[in-house]
Amino acid sequence: MSTIARTQTRSPVARLPLLRLAAIIAMSLTLAGCGINNIPTYEEQARAAFSQVINQYKRRADLIPNLVETVKGYARQERDTLTAVVEARARASQTKLPDNMLTNPEAFKQFQQNQNALSSALSRLLVVVERYPDLKSNQNYLALQSQLEGTENRIAVARRDYIEAVRLYNTELKTVPGVFWARTLYSDRKPMETFTITADEQKAPKVKFN
Numbered sequence: 325m326s327t328i329a330r331t332q333t334r335s336p337v338a339r340l341p342l343l344r345l346a347a348i349i350a351m352s353l354t355l356a357g358c359g360i361n362n363i364p365t366y367e368e369q370a371r372a373a374f375s376q377v378i379n380q381y382k383r384r385a386d387l388i389p390n391l392v393e394t395v396k397g398y399a400r401q402e403r404d405t406l407t408a409v410v411e412a413r414a415r416a417s418q419t420k421l422p423d424n425m426l427t428n429p430e431a432f433k434q435f436q437q438n439q440n441a442l443s444s445a446l447s448r449l450l451v452v453v454e455r456y457p458d459l460k461s462n463q464n465y466l467a468l469q470s471q472l473e474g475t476e477n478r479i480a481v482a483r484r485d486y487i488e489a490v491r492l493y494n495t496e497l498k499t500v501p502g503v504f505w506a507r508t509l510y511s512d513r514k515p516m517e518t519f520t521i522t523a524d525e526q527k528a529p530k531v532k533f534n
Contacts, residue, residue, distance in 0.1 A: 358501050359496075359501045359502055359505065360505055360509070362496050362502055362505075363493070363496055363497065363502055363505055363506060363510045363513055364510070366489070366492045366493035366496050367493055367513065367516075369489045369492070369493070370426070370486065370489040370490050370492075370493045370516055371426065372489075373482070373485045373486040373488075373489040373490075374426060374486050376482040376485065376486070377479070377482040377483055377486050378421075379482075380475060380478045380479045380482045381416070381439055381479065382417075383475050383478070384442075384472065384475045384476070384479065385413055385416060385417050385442075387468060387471055387472055387475065388409060388410075388413045388446075389413075390464075390468055391409075391449075391465075391468045391472065392406050392409055392410060392449075394459070394462065394464050394465050394468060395449065395452075395453060395459060395465070397459075398456050398458055398459035398462070399452060399453070399455070399456050399459060402449075402452050405445075405448055405449050405452050406449070408445045408448065408449075409442075409445040409446060409448075409449050411445075412438075412441045412442040412444075412445040412446075413442055413445075415438045415441065415442075416438040416439050416441070416442045419434065419435055419438050421435065425517075426490075426516045426517055427514040427515065427516055427517065428517070429517055432517035433517075436519060436520070446472075453465075483519050486518070486519070487518050487519055490516045490517075490518040491518070493515075493516055494515045494516060494518075497513060497515060
């Protein structure tokens, strides 16, 4: 038998692995086009966005001890206000973050309440500072003021980005074709919690020092 004949005899069998590979590739592309990867992709994006929120809250918490010490040097009589800030910071910093927090309504609510309480305590402290012109001109305070204002801006942006990421993820779980994948391949995925935030807060952070 000639070399050509032998090659032709084996060619259908030899082509089977290639045909299988081509079929797998075509199926993968088809499934990808149907949004099979959207749910895990949006989930990772939301988790990454929340990590940025945590980072900015931590940045704020790290600034507070120096802020409190600086204010204390000029306004010791404002003990109650300073104590409220310290205690609110402690509660916010010591909040346990369970692995399922983003899908745990109670844990997420507690996290948000603690951070909001710290924001309120800081706001009251900044109002108190208005009574002390010498403190407002202190260089250390001015530096902390600038850093805190920048951090509040970053917090607002990070929260906004997280809210949008969660919106995409939760929408994918409820709409076609994502709802089909959520009921089959991703049946363990749950909607994520998000911040309750007013329209005004989404536009811009309201932190005023002067």
